Amino acid sequence: MSAVLELADVTVRRGQATLLDRVTWVVKDGERWVVLGPNGAGKTTLLQVAAAQLYPTSGAVGILGELLGTIDVFELRPRIGVSSAAVAERIPRGETVRDLVVSASYAVLGRWNEEYDDLDHARADGLLREVGVAHLADRTFGTLSEGERKRVQIARALMTDPELLLLDEPGGGLDLGGREDLVSTLSVLAYDPASPATVLVSHHVEEIPPGFTHVLMLRDGRVVAAGPIEETMDASVLSATFGMPLSLEHVDGRYAARRRHRHR
Numbered sequence: 668m669s670a671v672l673e674l675a676d677v678t679v680r681r682g683q684a685t686l687l688d689r690v691t692w693v694v695k696d697g698e699r700w701v702v703l704g705p706n707g708a709g710k711t712t713l714l715q716v717a718a719a720q721l722y723p724t725s726g727a728v729g730i731l732g733e734l735l736g737t738i739d740v741f742e743l744r745p746r747i748g749v750s751s752a753a754v755a756e757r758i759p760r761g762e763t764v765r766d767l768v769v770s771a772s773y774a775v776l777g778r779w780n781e782e783y784d785d786l787d788h789a790r791a792d793g794l795l796r797e798v799g800v801a802h803l804a805d806r807t808f809g810t811l812s813e814g815e816r817k818r819v820q821i822a823r824a825l826m827t828d829p830e831l832l833l834l835d836e837p838g839g840g841l842d843l844g845g846r847e848d849l850v851s852t853l854s855v856l857a858y859d860p861a862s863p864a865t866v867l868v869s870h871h872v873e874e875i876p877p878g879f880t881h882v883l884m885l886r887d888g889r890v891v892a893a894g895p896i897e898e899t900m901d902a903s904v905l906s907a908t909f910g911m912p913l914s915l916e917h918v919d920g921r922y923a924a925r926r927r928h929r930h931r
């Protein structure tokens with residue numbers, strides 16, 4: 668399996684703050700990673716580096732076989748699908764859902780070709796179906812609920828057939844039902860061998876979709892643990908990551924964590 672993402676000793680500093688501290692991490696083709704950590708751990712910063720949007724202060728970053736700093740990022744970025752709050756903010760509220768998904772490919776390829784038009788629309792409709800929002804294709808983005816918006820963003824991120832999919836907190840702001848629906852959708856994507864290598868950032872173990880294969884835990888910009896999820900995820904590593912004593916359950920492929928209280 669070839670490396671889709673390769674970080675060697677990556678440090679990101681802003682003024683006095685160290686956002687990432689000597690992070691070494693390899694994501695291979697076919698892997699589905701969850702990046703877990705508390706607020707401020709550096710998860711979004713890590714994802715920005717992976718998306719070729721941020722250069723590290725030191726260290727080396729390989730993305731899809733290219734070394735960051737030696738290649739044109741405008742050629743690299745179209746090969747990466749990103750869904751994040753920052754991307755969502757730039758989405759025009761008046762755009763219809765179908766146009767929004769289809770336009771991802773126009774933005775990337777910079778073309779308008781009647782011949783491809785039907786194919787692109789069929790692909791967009793297929794992706795909207797895959798993430799469970801085909802019925803919303805004619806609605807405008809601004810009228811959607813938070814959960815519906817997250818799904819549309821994932822469809823848009825997949826439209827260009829990326830080789831790497833980066834999802835920053837897709838479960839943020841969702842209610843219980845919305846979260847459960849999204850976890851199911853992401854689980855279907857994770858089990859699909861045609862899906863790209865995926866990195867999902869989250870604060871909550873409850874949001875880890877079955878089918879995700881690896882976990883990286885971050886605290887204060889440092890990797891606490893990283894590896895295959897079944898071997899890596901346990902109560903002590905999770906407690907160290909979140910800085911409190913936690914118990915961890917793993918039932919039917921899903922994780923649940925809560926604070927451990929001392930019994931008197």
Ligand SMILES: Nc1ncnc2c1ncn2[C@@H]1O[C@H](COP(=O)(O)OP(=O)(O)OP(=O)(O)O)[C@@H](O)[C@H]1O
Nearest residue numbers: 681682684686704705706707708709710711712713
């Ligand atoms: N320009 C900056 N200057 C100084 N500190 C910064 C700067 N940008 C981000 N930070 C800090 O870096 C840390 C990591 O931020 P980051 O957004 O990567 O964390 P995160 O794990 O995604 O957090 P959250 O879960 O709250 O979204 C935070 O403490 C943040 O305040």
